[in-house]
Amino acid sequence: MRFITLVLKNPFRSRARSLLAITGIAIGIATIVTLGVITEGLKTSTEDTLKAGGADFTIVESNVSDMFFSKIDEEYVDRVRNVSGVEDAVGILMAVQPLDDNPYFVLIGIDPAKINMSQIKITEGRTLQDPDADEVIMGKVASENHGKKVGDTIKIKNREYRVVGIFESD
Template identity: 30%
Template sequence: MLGIAIGIATILGLGLITDGLSESTQNALTEGAADFSVVAVSSGPGQGQGQGGGMQGGPGGSSQQLINQTTVDEIASISGVESVTGVLRSNMFDDSTNSTNQTDQSSTQGPNQASMQMPITILGIDSQNLEMEDVEVTNGTTYSSSDEVIIGKTAANSLNKTIGDSVSISNKSFEVVGIYETGDTMQDGGIIMSLSSLQDLTNNTGKVSFILVKASDSSNANSLAETIENKYSNLTTTTSLSGMQRMNQGLDIINTGAWAVSLLAILIGGIVVVITMVKSVSERTREIGVLKAVGWPKQSVLLMIIAESVVMAVIASVIGIIIGVGCVELLSMTNLIPFIQPAYSATLFLKALIIGILMGIIGGLYPAYRASKLAPTEALRYE
């Protein structure tokens, strides 16, 4: 029973870890950030089509096609949508930096070069939905009022701004309360403020440039995007296809590896079970010889060994499940498998139990068949 229990514990323990690896990886890749963005069909030049829209596109300006903010609530009510938020995008200048640069440049570069300055991409989004744009505030806090902003790491360096400084946009002063990073240089070169603040600055009340959507199940994101496109003829969805494909390929590789490890665990556990059963029956050769000598038929000997194998396999499987869960929980509590949460499921426990029973039957078949064919005189001479 101990041998079978160890085999089942191996199967269950590795199953919990490999399933947890796949699930934890998928959650890490899809957590927070939006699955796709919704934009107007007749978007103006420069409307970005990166994942989540956002600052991955070029200058939007006032020519971009805007969407009524009421559409955000309508999309939120569609089945399969977990969360949704509207985002407004505009390209503006930091007035204070612009005037300073013009003064400095006019003395060294001439009047034609003095006024040249690249605009800054400004995003307006509710602070509680920043993770949908894959924005992480690494220093300071996020904005909580209409006169506060956060600035990208790249923009903070180029504009020489830090927490507590102010930026002037459209003759209105904003305090920098945080610095954010996204891992993309272009996105980190912008400024983010509340949606209502940017709507007021650009006179676009009740309008958004694009809508970020996160599906309840990321694997159904494509079908959800098609549903939205079919419902709104004036809207289209955009995703980072290469990024999604790489993510899906990565998940497929992880799932394949997890299945291979589970199969290996089943193979190893099965071998342990079969060897254990063969050894158990071979040690009872004399007992079987006595039973046959007193008149037991072959079928009775065969059924007895198989029935005993099943009973022993069931009890050992339960013990193995307890051992497997205990070992995995011990590893989890001691943080020896960080970032991986064991994936408990009724299917996995049922699979371990069925495998244990099958291995018990398979392990008992050969020795039972051999014992049933054994002559009583040979069995009694066995030592």
């Protein structure tokens, strides 16, 4: 029997084993593609958010795979703020948390006084005012995807936050 004939006939001799192997390969490929799509979506969302802040540049910890894993002490933000020619420096907190049925909802925390209002436009409600209040503003797309409007609440890590504004970024 020639080698080519053996290769072509062998998968059909044990159909169950062949089916399991093909299923395993398909699941592996689907998983890799799905993770790639999720990662790219998070990256795009993060880049859009940073652009909306009007920053000239972003400082990220070295040797991390993604800015989500970067940790920079507040002391460094103050040091950058004190560099000659720097108008201001702002620290932001970023996390990915589940919200409703979306396991990968991007959260961004920033001091309300530091939000660059020239880069975002409040289309409904108002901006954040009290940094201690349990309030959030949501992007228009996120609010539409989750069916949230001004006055609704969202639950993040067992804590309720009231949506006080909806914004669009330029």
